[in-house]
Amino acid sequence: MEILIVLGLPLLGALLLALFGARRFAAELNAGMSFATLVAAAFLVLRVLRHGSLLTLHEQFFVDSFNVFLVALTAFVGFTTALFSRPYMRIEEQRGRLSPQRLRLYHSMYQLFMGAMFLALLTNNMGLLWVAMEAATLSTVLLVSLYRTRASLEAAWKYFILCGVGIAQALFGTILLYFAAEHVLGRDGMTALLWTHLNAVKGQLEPRVLGLAFVFLLVGYGTKVGLAPLHNWLPDAHAEGPTPVSAVLSGLLLNVALYAVIRCKVLVEGSIGSYLPGRMLMTFGLLSAVVGAFFLWRQRDIKRLFAYSSIEHMGIITFAFGIGGPIANFAALLHMTVHSLTKSSIFFTAGHASQTAHTQQMDGIRGLAGISPTIGWGLMLGSLAILGMPPFGVFASEFLILTTAMREHPWTTPFLLVALGVAFAAIFRKVQPMVFGESDAPPLAHSPALVPVFIHLAIVLTLGIYMPFAMAEWFRAAARLIG
Amino acid sequence: MPHSHHWIVPSLNLLASLLLLISFAMLSRRRTQRLITLFAWQGAILFTSTCLVGYSSGHKELYYSAALTLMLKVIALPWILHRLIQRLGAQWDSELLVNIPTTMLVGLVLVIFAFGLAQPISLMATTITRNTIGIALAVIFLAFLMMITRRKAVTQVIGFLAMENGLFFAATSATYGMPMVIELGIALDLLVGFFILGIFFFQIREQFDSLDLSHLEALKEE
Numbered sequence: 193m194e195i196l197i198v199l200g201l202p203l204l205g206a207l208l209l210a211l212f213g214a215r216r217f218a219a220e221l222n223a224g225m226s227f228a229t230l231v232a233a234a235f236l237v238l239r240v241l242r243h244g245s246l247l248t249l250h251e252q253f254f255v256d257s258f259n260v261f262l263v264a265l266t267a268f269v270g271f272t273t274a275l276f277s278r279p280y281m282r283i284e285e286q287r288g289r290l291s292p293q294r295l296r297l298y299h300s301m302y303q304l305f306m307g308a309m310f311l312a313l314l315t316n317n318m319g320l321l322w323v324a325m326e327a328a329t330l331s332t333v334l335l336v337s338l339y340r341t342r343a344s345l346e347a348a349w350k351y352f353i354l355c356g357v358g359i360a361q362a363l364f365g366t367i368l369l370y371f372a373a374e375h376v377l378g379r380d381g382m383t384a385l386l387w388t389h390l391n392a393v394k395g396q397l398e399p400r401v402l403g404l405a406f407v408f409l410l411v412g413y414g415t416k417v418g419l420a421p422l423h424n425w426l427p428d429a430h431a432e433g434p435t436p437v438s439a440v441l442s443g444l445l446l447n448v449a450l451y452a453v454i455r456c457k458v459l460v461e462g463s464i465g466s467y468l469p470g471r472m473l474m475t476f477g478l479l480s481a482v483v484g485a486f487f488l489w490r491q492r493d494i495k496r497l498f499a500y501s502s503i504e505h506m507g508i509i510t511f512a513f514g515i516g517g518p519i520a521n522f523a524a525l526l527h528m529t530v531h532s533l534t535k536s537s538i539f540f541t542a543g544h545a546s547q548t549a550h551t552q553q554m555d556g557i558r559g560l561a562g563i564s565p566t567i568g569w570g571l572m573l574g575s576l577a578i579l580g581m582p583p584f585g586v587f588a589s590e591f592l593i594l595t596t597a598m599r600e601h602p603w604t605t606p607f608l609l610v611a612l613g614v615a616f617a618a619i620f621r622k623v624q625p626m627v628f629g630e631s632d633a634p635p636l637a638h639s640p641a642l643v644p645v646f647i648h649l650a651i652v653l654t655l656g657i658y659m660p661f662a663m664a665e666w667f668r669a670a671a672r673l674i675g
Numbered sequence: 676m677p678h679s680h681h682w683i684v685p686s687l688n689l690l691a692s693l694l695l696l697i698s699f700a701m702l703s704r705r706r707t708q709r710l711i712t713l714f715a716w717q718g719a720i721l722f723t724s725t726c727l728v729g730y731s732s733g734h735k736e737l738y739y740s741a742a743l744t745l746m747l748k749v750i751a752l753p754w755i756l757h758r759l760i761q762r763l764g765a766q767w768d769s770e771l772l773v774n775i776p777t778t779m780l781v782g783l784v785l786v787i788f789a790f791g792l793a794q795p796i797s798l799m800a801t802t803i804t805r806n807t808i809g810i811a812l813a814v815i816f817l818a819f820l821m822m823i824t825r826r827k828a829v830t831q832v833i834g835f836l837a838m839e840n841g842l843f844f845a846a847t848s849a850t851y852g853m854p855m856v857i858e859l860g861i862a863l864d865l866l867v868g869f870f871i872l873g874i875f876f877f878q879i880r881e882q883f884d885s886l887d888l889s890h891l892e893a894l895k896e897e
């Protein structure tokens with residue numbers, strides 16, 4: 193029941209906002225619907241924590257501790273982003289960059305996007321997972337090109353074509369998966385695409401076909417995770433789309449795509465009984481971390497900078513899932529959480545920072561701490577958190593990943609250290625003058641909603657200092673599921 | 676119920692080879708109108724072969740997906756594409772990144788690669804169409820090649836749709852098609868995606884006065 197509400201509310205929201213999205217109260221309605229979804233998700237979490245995993249509606253939906261944690265995270269960041277977007281989009285409208293009609297499209301698609309992500313997370317059907325991932329792409333394409341500038345059209349086109357090709361590979365992978373499963377489970381009863389059934393018989397699935405399927409699935413969904421060398425769409429889409437969209441792309445969509453990869457990995461690893469899938473994840477992850485870190489040096493646009501930082505962090509998370517085992521998986525899940533919270537809060541402040549300075553070029557943004565201490569310090573603290581400074585939660589998860597890597601695959605440690613070091617130097621060098629320089633720009637017309645920023649950072653800080661027992665238990669259970 | 680006539684397998688193989696032939700023809704064509712016609716032919720072949728497979732295997736839901744193919748890929752999409760390029764005036768795709776003979780050679784290599792890749796799957800398959808899995812994979816790769824070597828937005832989209840044709844063919848040859856719900860979902864995504872592309876064409880032309888994607892090369896790493 194809770195599942196249907198979690199899925200239904202965003203759809204209802206999309207419908208309502210398609211009708212009323214151009215009115216004054218649209219932003220409030222958007223936030224209200226997101227809040228209702230968050231409440232429904234909280235009930236779902238409680239139920240799963242109390243009664244264990246859940247399989248409903250002809251086994252089409254499946255919730256265990258792994259995906260319910262992502263559902264909670266998605267609903268939470270979805271709600272705070274809606275709060276942030278209220279004053280942000282109002283300022284954009286006042287400056288004439290957006291018309292009420294565009295805002296209607298934006299609000300409606302925002303809800304649709306959330307709905308598609310929830311569907312991808314909750315479904316038990318690997319085919320439906322594909323459909324939902326594609327729907328999530330489609331609903332954000334028009335959001336990336338919302339400003340209709342040349343650069344944003346180019347970014348959206350690139351996003352559409354690259355992710356479209358990627359997702360086509362994933363479809364072929366899904367077909368192969370179905371092909372292998374059909375031999376074991378048969379065609380009747382439509383069980384051959386259900387993850388729970390596949391998981392139960394994974395030892396009997398033909399290893400060669402599943403190995404091939406995994407290559408296609410990894411390349412396909414990996415494109416959406418932003419793994420190098422398939423990451424080309426990501427910086428453009430993040431930089432040219434409106435900031436709330438960058439925040440949910442970075443904070444949520446990448447996680448959901450990675451979730452799809454991990455679900456596939458569990459099946460394939462069980463079938464071929466070797467470490468090959470894990471090794472592939474490690475390679476892709478390490479490459480993305482290093483590539484992302486080195487590209488940070490060359491960035492001039494503040495949103496591009498943090499988009500590359502997302503590539504780096506998704507690389508680290510993918511790498512950790514590749515190592516596998518309870519500790520690395522635990523660290524990866526924790527890193528997913530703290531990265532999502534920190535990165536979205538950074539995008540919130542970066543968005544307001546570029547509104548204050550009237551440019552996204554970092555050379556033009558100066559002295560934020562003087563103009564608006566909340567924006568300036570929010571950006572500074574967010575950057576410190578994402579760079580893995582103690583006592584923030586990112587430090588804890590990166591530390592865990594690093595020590596596990598040192599113990600199990602010592603050769604990877606230098607690469608990780610170089611990536612982390614380069615990222616630190618690059619980001620710190622660029623953020624510092626933006627926060628502390630001199631500037632005479634006037635403050636913003638609408639006071640920015642920076643409460644979400646500090647709530648996110650407070651959670652990240654808390655997770656770094658003290659992790660509640662229940663939460664640690666929850667993460668441990670999820671880590672065990674992934675194996 | 677399943678029928679087994681001796682003519683079914685050879686004619687399916689014939690249809691599959693026609694599909695491959697059309698993919699090569701698409702690589703060599705420069706007029707957008709021709710490409711659309713070829714795409715519609717590809718859809719028609721898919722429709723026929725899906726019906727044949729449905730008849731011989733006795734899986735009724737294949738008729739539904741065949742009907743979906745007929746409506747979407749043979750009638751609706753080609754018709755909309757024709758209308759679109761007439762309104763946009765984008766009839767020629769003169770800009771090629773790689774010349775046609777080279778593209779053909781690369782295409783040949785891709786076909787060989789696809790057959791090699793499909794070998795283990797074909798050996799395992801129990802469907803009567805198992806020999807055509809390699810062809811399906813080749814169609815996917817050739818469509819991919821077309822997307823890489825062309826510059827016009829419309830041509831890239833036709834390449835994208837042709838790739839989807841290959842995927843559909845792969846699903847029918849390897850497994851007699853995916854479950855109906857999934858097929859419907861895929862068709863819906865395809866339709867919505869196509870709709871968004873249509874909007875895009877107008878936005879791109881409004882901004883650039885052309886559908887040439889070489890304009891879309893401002894965003895690069897310096």
